[in-house]
Amino acid sequence: MVSLALKNCIRNVRRSLLTAIAVFIAIWVVVVMMGVMQTVVADMIRNNKEYESGDIRLRIADYSKYENIMPLQFFIPSVDDVCRSVLSVDGVRSCEPLSRLSVSAYRGEQLKTIQAVGVDTSISHFTTGRDVEILAGRMIDNGKREIVMTPKLLSELGMEVGDSLTILSKTSTSGSNGASFRIVGIVSYGNSEYNGDVVVMPLDQLSSLTRMDGGAMEVLVHIDPSAGLDATIASIKLALADPSLEVRSWDEISLIAPFLSMYDITYLIIELLFFFIASTLIFNTTMMSVMERKREVSTMIALGFSRSSIIRLFMTEGMIISTLGAVAAAVVGKATVALMGRYGIDLTLFGTEAVDGWGFSRMLYPQVSWSTVLSVSMICLAVAFGATTLASMRVRRIEAAQALREEN
Template identity: 35%
Template sequence: MKLARIALRNIGRNSRRSILSATATAIATMSMVALVAYVNGLSADMNTNVADLVTGHVQVRAADYERFEQLNPLHLRVQRYRDLLALLDAEPEVAAAVARLSLPVGIFRGEENVGAQVMGVDVPRERTFMQVDRIVVSGRLPNAGANEALVGRALAKKLGAGLGDRITLLSGTMRRSSNALTVTIVGLAAFPVSSMDGLRLILPLDRAIALARMDDSVTEVLVKAKDEGRITALGKSIGTVLAEGGWEGLQARTWYEANYMLSFMKLADIAYFIISLVFFLLASTVLVNTTMMVVFERTREIGTVGALGMKGGEIVRMFLLEALALAVIGALAG
């Protein structure tokens, strides 16, 4: 306690130097905290969006679908999807599973013709999977069996359309013919990804299947895990379900396998960690430099207190306590 009091008193003897050291530590700490918070928030937001809107934690679809995705290969589909969902619901590690149909369409309204992406969904299941109600900013979600659509706000603005307006969707079908469907806009959505806001509209799954003439099949089944730490194990478990259930040609991929952005974020986390470490080393350098200056400036004082009976170890502890106090003050301020 006596050494601690002496160390705190010594900090106040040269207030300018102490303030400079504490300020440097505060800036470094603030930068590290801000950087880590930003990266963690960005990563969490991306993980949520990927899990909700893109791949889930595990994505089930035809093994060759990704290879031909730009050609809209609707013939590479998930058949008997209801049976598959029932088996997935029985898996103890599955939190939720949904069937979806992704379909590029042209939207016609008057003289307007805009490209868009239909997402056919089972609304009751989506409420469990991604809390779909939260993206609705006005109106409501479409009802199963009804020719209704939930349209992104930016897409509706492109079309000059609003609630109650009717738009016509033209798409290719599974057998490479064309089909059209006129739907009523019953809701406007704010998708969490801005690029989706100007591109996507949601249809009831049965209406999307009818539009693409998919014979009661879908393009993918997405699964969420109860424990994100066991996604790889869940992917293997779902692969076993597919093999035993006779779904030849389907593949279960984890979100890291299905989405390169998540792998990129892993690399980014390492880079940000290195940057944080650099800030930490800079702050440490300031404290070490300050402590060394204090030691050189107080050589006579060190000799005096040594002559008065203070041991070498106690003198070292006194200077370390001064450095620790400055570090704590700076870190708390940061």
């Protein structure tokens, strides 16, 4: 039956090609789309952990409670002690004290609101991350009153590397303070969220500006991938034994985490949409095949073929064509994503506003696993099987004698 079905497939090449192309496009589009979308989501999660929350974030609980009024008095005073305790917990990879707050840059008798990030320059992702690019000058050093800033902010302020910028800030003692910082470098961050009005300075300097006495607003903890998040949080709480400290996992505090499940639903909807379109095409071409071959079907019935065997024949034809389309789409789809992953997609080509503020990188390097490609192909083939089966059922309604008369 398979050899007969194969022969039938090449009897009407154009129709077979149409069915194969429908399956090909559906699978190819979904594979590429999933490659891009999964990479975007993974990128957002990674950026969120590296720049925003770590795997686990520590804060004074009252800071979170009154966060809307930026209550700087609730800083973590002894971050070194806290980090020592945290690092003693199994599975903890790094402990990074960090402060970030809105400050004012004084330039030309005007105050401009910007974000200041204070980091330990020896360990922070803001200074040592693989996606941090120094465009000019150098990176900041701990203990020096210096800053790096983004090209956008530098341009807006009309300043250059080597200039001095005065920054004013609210302090932890409810007053205000000001200090001048030397601009030592221009940087670009992988996380587009930080490529706007942002300056990065040594944590000790921001701590001095805000009168936190060496403290920090939060501590980001990164853990080994094999370490369990909940178990590590429990161990950290035990090690710290400080009820005033809030210990929370990244997905509890992340703004994107609640939307991650929505991404899965979006995938599914788009996937189903494409497969539905493909299935209608497969259904129609199979149906046309059945209708055009009424006389042939009638002859086969007259020769003693059962209707169910003829249905199986049509189904086999449909599945051969669909499988060929699916295999081609899987290979080409995987190759397309691999190519995009190799050279990257520069999202700024769609305009910087398309990426800034969304928390994902300006350059995306999509990847898709073979298992994803295989599952997409299998789902599409299942849809194709359903469409072919439905269309092939038309054979049951063919009146053999009448069909033979009509054909004559």
